Amino acid sequence: MNNINIHMVDDDESIFELLFDYFESTPYKLTHSPLPSKALSYIENNPVDLVLLDIMLPEMDGLELCKKIRALKPLLPIIMLTAKKDDFDKIIGLELGADDYISKPFNPRELIARIKTIFRRLERVDLLEKDTKKENLIISEMWDISLNIDSRTVICKGEEVDFTSTEFDLLKSLMENAGIVQTRDNLIDKIKGIDLDSFDRTIDVFISKIRQKIQDNPKKQEIIKTVRNVGYIFTRL
Numbered sequence: 001m002n003n004i005n006i007h008m009v010d011d012d013e014s015i016f017e018l019l020f021d022y023f024e025s026t027p028y029k030l031t032h033s034p035l036p037s038k039a040l041s042y043i044e045n046n047p048v049d050l051v052l053l054d055i056m057l058p059e060m061d062g063l064e065l066c067k068k069i070r071a072l073k074p075l076l077p078i079i080m081l082t083a084k085k086d087d088f089d090k091i092i093g094l095e096l097g098a099d100d101y102i103s104k105p106f107n108p109r110e111l112i113a114r115i116k117t118i119f120r121r122l123e124r125v126d127l128l129e130k131d132t133k134k135e136n137l138i139i140s141e142m143w144d145i146s147l148n149i150d151s152r153t154v155i156c157k158g159e160e161v162d163f164t165s166t167e168f169d170l171l172k173s174l175m176e177n178a179g180i181v182q183t184r185d186n187l188i189d190k191i192k193g194i195d196l197d198s199f200d201r202t203i204d205v206f207i208s209k210i211r212q213k214i215q216d217n218p219k220k221q222e223i224i225k226t227v228r229n230v231g232y233i234f235t236r237l
Contacts, residue, residue, distance in 0.1 A: 010054040070097035074162040174234035183231040
């Protein structure tokens with residue numbers, strides 16, 4: 001891929017300088033904002049394909065900034081950078097719309113691998129949409145939900161609902177296989193690039209966020225049901 005613009009939000013100039021030098025030998029162009037206010041302005045007015053977002057920032061923390069970026073650009077991929085070891089911040093970041101996270105200190109090669117995986121996943125989706133003869137819409141008349149594969153948008157009860165790229169891919173997989181149990185491993189395979197396994201709570205966080213967006217009562221398992229010790233199912237009845 002060429003001309004891929006990655007914007008880093010981190011007040012630690014040394015990390016940016018290290019990554020900037022490393023990225024020079026890659027197809028990625030790295031830009032930088034040390035402050036959330038500058039980052040929001042840059043993202044709004046410049047082409048950005050992915051954001052690297054530190055959690056510990058001045059003005060506001062990275063979790064709050066993630067929420068603002070997601071409101072501004074719903075489909076923009078975000079990788080959280082965190083020095084904290086507690087899974088709580090990672091889970092909250094995913095709940096707010098981050099696509100992946102990586103803990104500091106990290107190897108730049110691992111970061112590049114995570115970035116490549118996110119873009120490969122997006123490319124695979126584009127190729128499937130172009131090369132197959134599937135309908136461009138996936139519709140559940142019972143639940144009044146439709147997915148437009150071309151525009152990657154979700155309409156629920158007549159209103160468009162913002163979905164992150166990862167959330168869209170998971171809902172698409174569940175709706176394509178409505179009435180069939182999708183194992184956790186199968187769903188995890190749809191979001192490769194995030195560091196998790198079958199027993200990680202991350203997949204549960206994504207399913208919870210999807211429920212909140214498509215169900216009147218997200219605590220009820222009516223549209224997406226949990227199949228204990230197996231996975232999830234998008235219900236037809």
